[in-house]
Amino acid sequence: MGIKDFIEDAAGAVVAEQGLEKLDPNANLLEKGAALVAGYEGTDFLKGKVGELLGGGQNEQPATEASSDDTSDNSPQDGDQNA
Secondary structure (H helix, E strand, O other), X not given: OOHHHHHHHHHHHHHHHHHHHHHOOOOOHHHHHHHHHHHHHHHHHHXXXXXXXXXXXXXXXXXXXXXXXXXXXXXXXXXXXXO
């Protein structure tokens, strides 16, 4: 974690706390603490989403498709029922 990342996370926490202060001037310490944590963690989430949008989704893993011809299933087929 570099100093740039720490400053971005701290700024997110401060902005979230100030936003809470504008919405609820009588917010208690627990509410302010929750806003600080949400702002700190939310910064990483937003950086990831913006990176996906600007990078064109290059970091996405290709999805593996399951084959539709799965013959390892041992369940009886339509004509294989024993009475």
